[in-house]
Amino acid sequence: MKKIAVYPGSFDPVTNGHIDIIKRSISLFEKLIIAVNANPNPAKPYLFSAEERVEMIREALPSSPKIEVESFKGLLVHYARKKGANFIIRGLRALSDFEYEFQMYLMNKKLNPDLEMIYFMTSQQYSHLSSSVIKEIAKLGGSTINFVPPVVEKKLLEKFGY
Numbered sequence: 001m002k003k004i005a006v007y008p009g010s011f012d013p014v015t016n017g018h019i020d021i022i023k024r025s026i027s028l029f030e031k032l033i034i035a036v037n038a039n040p041n042p043a044k045p046y047l048f049s050a051e052e053r054v055e056m057i058r059e060a061l062p063s064s065p066k067i068e069v070e071s072f073k074g075l076l077v078h079y080a081r082k083k084g085a086n087f088i089i090r091g092l093r094a095l096s097d098f099e100y101e102f103q104m105y106l107m108n109k110k111l112n113p114d115l116e117m118i119y120f121m122t123s124q125q126y127s128h129l130s131s132s133v134i135k136e137i138a139k140l141g142g143s144t145i146n147f148v149p150p151v152v153e154k155k156l157l158e159k160f161g162y
C-alpha cells in the first residue's frame with residue numbers, strides 16, 4: 001500500500017514551525033498532502049483567504065513531486081479518504097497542545113479507524129511559535145523575518161500596510 005499522508009491545519013499563515021514539520025516528515029511518505037482548512041471558523045476568523053494560505057505554502061516549499069498543497073472543506077477524515085491517505089500528521093509543541101490533539105485523535109479514530117495519526121515533536125527553536133503570535137507581531141509593526149518564510153513576511157507587510 002502506498003504511504004500517503006495528510007498534514008492538515010489552518011496555516012493562517014504558515015510558519016517556520018510548520019515548514020520544519022513538513023521537511024522532517026516528507027522522507028517517511030511517498031506523498032505528503034498539505035491540507036489547508038477552508039471551513040469557516042467564527043471563533044478564529046482567518047486573516048488570509050484559503051487561496052492565499054495555499055499559495056504561501058507552495059511558494060515557501062521547494063517544488064517536489066511528493067508534495068501537494070490544496071485547501072479542503074468538510075471533515076478531515078472524508079478528505080483523507082478521498083485522497084487515498086492512510087496517515088494524518090500533526091505537530092505537538094507543548095503540553096498545552098496535547099489535550100486538544102488527543103481529543104481530535106480519538107474523534108478521528110472513531111470516524112475512521114483505518115486512519116493512523118502521527119505526531120511530530122516540534123523542534124525546540126519553534127516551540128514558542130504560533131500563527132496568532134506572528135499576526136500580532138506583524139500587526140504591531142514588529143519584524144517576523146526569523147519566524148516565517150520570506151513570502152509570508154511580505155504578505156504580512158502588505159496586509160498591515162507597513
Ligand code: COA
Nearest residue numbers: 008009010011017018037075076091104107129130131132
Ligand atoms: N509550529 C508552529 N506553530 C504550530 C505548529 C508548529 N509545528 N503546530 C501547530 N501550530 C500552531 C498554529 O500556528 C496554530 O496557531 P494559532 O492557534 O495561533 O492560529 C495552532 O498551532 C493550531 O493550528 P493548526 O495546527 O493549523 O491546527 P488547527 O487547530 O487550526 O486546525 C484542523 C485543525 C484543520 C486539523 C481541524 O480543525 C480539522 O480537522 N478540521 C476539519 C473539520 C473536522 O474534521 N473536524 C473534526 C475534527 S475531530
